[in-house]
Amino acid sequence: DSGVTQTPKHLITATGQRVTLRCSPRSGDLSVYWYQQSLDQGLQFLIQYYNGEERAKGNILERFSAQQFPDLHSELNLSSLELGDSALYFCASSRQGTNSPLHFGNGTRLTVT
Amino acid sequence: GESVGLHLPTLSVQEGDNSIINCAYSNSASDYFIWYKQESGKGPQFIIDIRSNMDKRQGQRVTVLLNKTVKHLSLQIAATQPGDSAVYFCAEGEGGKLIFGQGTELSVKP
Numbered sequence: 654d655s656g657v658t659q660t661p662k663h664l665i666t667a668t669g670q671r672v673t674l675r676c677s678p679r680s681g682d683l684s685v686y687w688y689q690q691s692l693d694q695g696l697q698f699l700i701q702y703y704n705g706e707e708r709a710k711g712n713i714l715e716r717f718s719a720q721q722f723p724d725l726h727s728e729l730n731l732s733s734l735e736l737g738d739s740a741l742y743f744c745a746s747s748r749q750g751t752n753s754p755l756h757f758g759n760g761t762r763l764t765v766t
Numbered sequence: 767g768e769s770v771g772l773h774l775p776t777l778s779v780q781e782g783d784n785s786i787i788n789c790a791y792s793n794s795a796s797d798y799f800i801w802y803k804q805e806s807g808k809g810p811q812f813i814i815d816i817r818s819n820m821d822k823r824q825g826q827r828v829t830v831l832l833n834k835t836v837k838h839l840s841l842q843i844a845a846t847q848p849g850d851s852a853v854y855f856c857a858e859g860e861g862g863k864l865i866f867g868q869g870t871e872l873s874v875k876p
Contacts, residue, residue, distance in 0.1 A: 655809065655811070657809075686863070686864075688866075695855075695866060695867075695868050695869060696810070696855065696866040696869075697866075698863045698864065698865060698866075701862060701863055703862075708862055709861055709862045709863045711863060743809050743810070745809075745810075751798075751859065751861075751862040752797065752798040752817065752859050754800060754812040754815055755800075755812070755864060756812060757802075757809030757810045757811070758809050759807070759808050759809045760808075760809050
């Protein structure tokens with residue numbers, strides 16, 4: 654068990670809808686990362702937060718947004734969902750913001766129908 | 767329509783043999799490298815990491831080798847076991863984020 658908790662485990666929704674994925678990092682970890690894993694794209698970095706501030710941004714669509722709250726949990730909001738957004742979404746956390754292992758949760762599987 | 771999955775390189779080894787999984791990275795400025803193991807239905811699990819000022823690091827049954835000259839990283843698993851069957855990803859650290867390679871599927875035959 655990595656200590657990173659993601660909810661929900663599975664989410665099925667329709668195109669055009671909006672969903673929120675939640676992540677609780679390991680105790681003591683200040684940095685949270687979001688990754689998308691789809692069959693044809695592998696693990697794609699979306700965004701990183703460190704102690705509530707956005708630290709780095711990857712290939713995150715404008716329809717997606719995230720935030721990290723004062724208690725360090727994070728949420729990833731996906732809106733105007735398209736079929737191609739169906740994927741596994743992983744949250745990871747680390748002690749520091751750079752050059753330290755990321756510890757991943759077990760992901761949220763999003764299916765857009 | 768038909769969906770096309772990611773065609774991962776596959777390595778098939780006999781139980782008890784040593785496995786070597788290779789990875790080429792792209793950014794010569796990367797200074798941190800890491801290997802993950804991902805089993806079906808689970809998130810990636812940290813195996814071992816190495817910083818760019820080292821060329822070798824050993825863990826329990828695993829060794830990571832880094833060759834910065836040719837931008838190559840390898841993971842060696844000694845005495846491979848059926849429980850090692852999984853997809854293995856290398857990743858390079860770039861400005862605080864980890865950029866993952868496409869992965870290699872390791873299959874261990876009993």
